[in-house]
Amino acid sequence: VGHAVLAINGAEVNxxxxxxxxxxxxxxxxxxNYPVSIRFGRHRLSSNExxxxxxxxxxxxxxxxxxxxxxxxxxIEMLETDTFKLHCFxxxxxxxxxxxxxxxxxxxxxxxxxxxxxxSDFALKNPFYSLEMPIRCELFDQNLxxxxxxxxKAGPFGPGS
Numbered sequence: 001v002g003h004a005v006l007a008i009n010g011a012e013v014n015x016x017x018x019x020x021x022x023x024x025x026x027x028x029x030x031x032x033n034y035p036v037s038i039r040f041g042r043h044r045l046s047s048n049e050x051x052x053x054x055x056x057x058x059x060x061x062x063x064x065x066x067x068x069x070x071x072x073x074x075x076i077e078m079l080e081t082d083t084f085k086l087h088c089f090x091x092x093x094x095x096x097x098x099x100x101x102x103x104x105x106x107x108x109x110x111x112x113x114x115x116x117x118x119x120s121d122f123a124l125k126n127p128f129y130s131l132e133m134p135i136r137c138e139l140f141d142q143n144l145x146x147x148x149x150x151x152x153k154a155g156p157f158g159p160g161s
Contacts, residue, residue, distance in 0.1 A: 006040060084100050086098060091116060111147065111151045118144055
């Protein structure tokens with residue numbers, strides 16, 4: 001419940017259509033297309049939904065840093081539930097990177113640092129990027145996707161487990 005088809009045989013799926021415009025149900029009903037690799041996940045959030053969730057977390061982050069008994073607290077680093085963990089990495093300049101992960105997933109801190117490295121290399125060094133605007137850079141997207149795939153392949157318990 002709440003999951004959707006994200007990719008078929010490595011090709012992204014948007015709604016009911018594959019990247020080349022074929023209907024997913026037609027593709028799956030044709031026996032000639034098998035064997036098939038299907039990737040499931042949560043449906044993609046719209047830009048407005050992402051902004052709304054990020055602004056709610058930012059408020060919780062600020063409240064957490066103010067209410068913390070620890071002097072100089074930087075705020076929330078991780079929210080843990082029984083179904084997911086939300087990890088947050090705040091840079092020295094105040095930019096926050098967030099990752100939602102399985103509670104058993106290892107190596108999220110290293111992933112967050114890798115995302116920051118990718119952001120520094122491909123967004124900040126891009127002369128067309130404006131701070132606090134959505135990142136529209138193909139190299140950033142490609143490298144981010146590679147980093148996320150590597151973390152996903154490491155498995156829920158990290159490498160060597």
